[in-house]
Amino acid sequence: HFTNTNCSVCGFRNPDLFTNLDRSVNEDVVHVSFYPSRPYADCKLNNHNTTENDNRTKYYGIFGSTPQITINGNVPNRPSFDDNNLFVPFQEKQSSFLVKSNYEIDKDSFYTRIKVESNMVANWDGLALVVLAVEDTVFYKGRNSENQHYNVFRRSFTGIEPSAFKEEVAIGDSAIAYFSLPISADWDLDRMYTIALLQNIDTKEVVQVAKGTQSTAKKPV
Numbered sequence: 502h503f504t505n506t507n508c509s510v511c512g513f514r515n516p517d518l519f520t521n522l523d524r525s526v527n528e529d530v531v532h533v534s535f536y537p538s539r540p541y542a543d544c545k546l547n548n549h550n551t552t553e554n555d556n557r558t559k560y561y562g563i564f565g566s567t568p569q570i571t572i573n574g575n576v577p578n579r580p581s582f583d584d585n586n587l588f589v590p591f592q593e594k595q596s597s598f599l600v601k602s603n604y605e606i607d608k609d610s611f612y613t614r615i616k617v618e619s620n621m622v623a624n625w626d627g628l629a630l631v632v633l634a635v636e637d638t639v640f641y642k643g644r645n646s647e648n649q650h651y652n653v654f655r656r657s658f659t660g661i662e663p664s665a666f667k668e669e670v671a672i673g674d675s676a677i678a679y680f681s682l683p684i685s686a687d688w689d690l691d692r693m694y695t696i697a698l699l700q701n702i703d704t705k706e707v708v709q710v711a712k713g714t715q716s717t718a719k720k721p722v
Contacts, residue, residue: 502534503558503569506643506650507541511568515647517583518570527588531710532652533635533696539565545641546653549687554654556661561705574705597623600711602632602697605718606690611682613658613695614718617666617709618675625666625676628708631698632658632680638692656682658695665702679720 502518504511522532536546537558547554558564561571570577573591580587599618604611611634619625634655642648657663658680666676684690695713700706 502532502652503537503563503567503571504534504650505536505541505544505567506546506641506647507544507645508567509645512645512647514568514582517581518568519651521583521585521587524585526592529592530588531696531712533633533654534650534652535654537564537567540567541644545643546639546650549685550654550656553657553661557654571705573707574700596709597621598699598709600697600699600709602695602711602713603716603718604693604695604713605716606684606693609684611684611693612718612720613680613697613713614720615678615680615697616675617678617699619672621672627665627701627703628699629663629665629702630659630678631663631700633696633698634658634682634688635694635696636688636692637694639689652696655685655688655693658682679718681719 504515521527522530535557536544536554538547538551538555555564561576563569563576572588597619599620601616603614613632615630615632636653636655639650639653640648641650697711698707699709701708
């Protein structure tokens with residue numbers, strides 16, 4: 502979800518998206534909000550991390566106006582956010598992978614452990630992990646009508662250009678990766694969590710995703 506705290510159109514359209522997400526048929530949708538610097542570069546949530554917010558938007562070729570969405574890496578053509586069928590084409594699909602995300606926060610750092618497992622023989626070539634630090638609610642009023650912002654992207658654990666897997670795995674084989682970030686004073690740590698996406702770099706398809714569970718996540722010494 503690509504939005505901006507100073508975008509009046511976002512303030513008008515976004516509530517329909519959140520109403521849609523609250524429908525029981527959409528309970529498996531994982532939502533994250535990015536805040537590009539266009540059309541309003543003085544957006545506070547963009548200014549927290551302009552480079553990565555803008556990069557993620559440009560990756561999908563939609564930098565320039567808000568609000569917009571992508572679904573599983575697909576870019577719908579300006580859909581109606583309250584469309585009952587918005588997510589229907591993407592439901593009931595199967596994936597060759599399982600992803601699990603754990604996170605842990607101490608006084609200085611935010612840690613995450615990601616496990617990617619093949620549940621059938623699959624080629625991992627071209628796939629990459631995108632692991633995000635997300636704040637579930639940010640309370641702030643910009644120049645539009647919104648004063649609560651949901652599932653706000655804060656920073657990427659994996660950087661702007663995450664490394665691709667280059668291997669083939671058998672059923673049940675897995676890869677485990679550990680990442681960490683320094684904590685920002687701007688974050689409400691009680692509201693922070695992780696989202697891990699396994700994504701095809703070229704086609705942009707998201708092949709699996711997982712919201713993090715709070716538990717031990719530091720890399721063993």
